Amino acid sequence: MPQAPGGLHRAADLILFGGQVLTLDRVGTRASAIAVREGKVLAAGSDRDMLMLAGVGTQRVDLGGRTAIPGFVETHTHPYFFGLTLDAAIDAGSPPNDSVNDIVERVAEAARSTSSGDWIVGYRYDDTLLRERRHPTRHDLDAVSGDHPVLLVHISGHFVTANSQALRLAGISRTTVDPVGGAIGRDASGDPSGVLAETAAFPVYALLPKRSEREMAEILGLASDAYLAAGVTTVHDTGIGLLNGHDELGAYRSAIDSGRMRPRVRGYLLDQILRQLGSGVPGPRAVDGMNLDPDRFRLDGVKIIADGSIQGMTGCLSEPYTCSPDESGMMLLPPHELAERVAGLHEAGWQVAVHGNGDAAIQAILDAYGALGVAQGDAGRRHRVEHCQTVREDQLERMAAHGVLASFFVKHVYYWGDRHRDRFLGPRRAGRIDPLASARARGVTFGLHADSPVTPVPPLEGIWCAVLRQTRNGDELGPEERVDVETALRAYTSDAAYLGFDEDDSGSLEPGKYADLAILSADPTATPAENLRELTVDATVVAGDVVRVRDGVAWGRGISDERGATSTTGRTAP
Incomplete structure (x- = not known):
């Protein structure tokens, strides 16, 4: 009989079987079933072996041919x-x-x-x-x-x-x-x-009416609902305090305690907010004080905004905007001040995540990281470039050499690609926005994100963007920067977990890791690229709890489709 780690014969709480399980472990192990106990993955394997782990109280759910994957990790959102x-x-x-x-x-x-x-x-x-x-x-x-x-x-x-x-x-x-x-x-x-x-x-x-902590918690709850609907089980809030200062920390406490915020949260305090909390640069232990389970909420880093946006022509470029030859954007911080802040945060023990859209801003960010004199992985900090939209080849080389991570805003290709090509950047530079293939070839670890509310949440759409690189008008934009489906999946799961220090606990479905799952209508690795964003997230599981089921899908001993038919055979419901 299959055994849990350590040889314990205790029964599973939940068993999903009759489908595909993409574990996204290092070797890409696949299974047809997965067992969960006490909020963590017990094992993945065949239907027969996993069902042998069932006991009297085990919930058995037939996937009906659906595909279970690790819950998505959204590495840059607000x-x-x-x-x-x-x-x-x-x-x-x-x-x-x-x-x-x-x-x-x-x-x-x-x-x-x-x-x-x-x-x-x-x-x-x-x-x-x-x-x-x-x-x-x-x-x-x-x-x-x-x-x-x-x-x-x-x-x-x-x-x-x-x-x-x-x-x-x-x-x-x-x-x-x-x-x-x-x-x-x-x-x-x-x-x-x-x-x-x-x-x-x-x-x-600063003049907008202040909301109570309870009201703010409910607003976080609205976002939580949207994340869960898209299969997102961990979010990186890259800018806590942007609108309400450190009151947003209290709102998180209330939202998590009340159950309104269900995805795990990895927080990045806005730099200005951190500097308001005391003299010098307080470290993570001095600031958190949330008294929350760190599995649910943890302050990982600090967010600095180096420049603006390409579509607003405030992203700082090394060459002028195509539509405005006298305009190259702006740095929101002088490079020397950026470097000073990065050094102070690094010394205090923070991971640093710097917003950089234009290549001139990215250059200043990499100069600041380079001045630290250490490889970021060796220092245990995992410093990041956020959006990284117009990063150049030489800059990717520097990122790889110093272990700097990227969170790419890949949905720009679809939502703004036509305008970047025809208006802001011209064909050459626009074809290289979010250069995923180049980053992968150089060994840069990266996640993908939607930056919601800037673009819609669904990671399946981000994966579609990364694989097809199609604009709103249906044009290809830099097809040489496409990546395959598994690379894009990992950028929303296992690689994304690494960006938030969670690779030992999530991002793949391996024994002992969080049982955070997205249940998809079909296997994305067997779906034609053009149809990837049409897949649906039929259920979302956090720590073994089914926290969201798509309308029309009945979750129980089996999963029924919109017509009410239930699969108990491991095949798609007729």
Whole structure:
């Protein structure tokens, strides 16, 4: 009879059988069944062997031909910001909006139904998809907003548009100078246009009404629901404190204690928040203090933002933007200050994750890491470059040599690839955004991410992007940078777990690791590349608990499909 590690004959709590199990261990072991006990993987193997581990209380579930894989690890996301977009009064995105006027009409409707003087906030507008190809301005908003302060947040998170009332409350006027790392948009007369880039938006963010810890926890819960629906069982929050300072730590405690935040969280404090917590650079042990199970929540690192976004032309490039030959973007921190902060955080024991979209910013990040004088893996820090969108070949060589990790924003290929090619970067540079094949060839360990709310969560879509490199218009963009399905899967599972120091506990379905699983409608390695994003996540399991089942799928002793037929034979339900 198969035995648990250590020779114990205790029964499994849950056995999934009758399908495929992609363990994604080092050798790519496959099985047809998996057994779980006390929240961890007991074993994977044949149906017969795993069912022999059953006892009186074991839940047996026939997968009906479905495929179990390790739960996805989302290595760069913003749960609280994402939750706010799901809870927002105004969806300013495209779709559903085709023009600036469409957004203005939504603001007008909100103004009519909102108490006098209260804030109106909308999210996800994208100037490059609006008919006018411009940002909304305060003049657009003033016409319909009355006495309400209004704030619209760009899809990238790097810009906002505020109306005159919001600008007045924030003290932003004609005489206000641009802050370090930011810019105040101006109209033809020199007055603020309402468009605020990067750090220039912070004074307005600071005025938004404060929410209670309970309200913030529920907002995190909305994001949690979306992650679980996509099969995500671990999230890296790369920017805790971005909108509410260290209060976001308390919100996490409440959300996890109440069960509203079910994925595991690996947190990265925003650098500015860390520096507000005391003199010097406090280390991880001095800051955490959450009294939470570290399996559920752990502060791993600190996030620094080095530059902006390519689509906002604030990403810092070594060559000018194709559409604006005099513009190369901006560094939000001078390189010497970036290097000083990295060194201080490294010395204090933090993993450092630096946002870098443009290759000039990536150069400054690598210079800062290089100045540490140690290979990052040897130092136990695993420092990272976030997004890493326009990284060059020579920079990949440096990353590999120093053990610097990457979290690639691969969904840019689909969501912005056409515009990067035709407008911002030109064909040569656009064809190399998120160069996964080059990174893999050089031995750079990387994860993939959606940066939600910037793009939708589903990792299956990210895998599709990595394998096909197809734009919204259906064009190939840099096909030489494609990777195979298994590489993309690992960048959302086993390799992604390494980015967060979790490779001994998750990322693959091996005995003793967390029983975190995504149950897919079919085997992604046997699915035509063009159909990968059409696969569904039929169930999500965290620590052996089934925390989400797709609508129309009945979970029990067997899994039934939308028509109610149940498989008990190990074959797909008829």
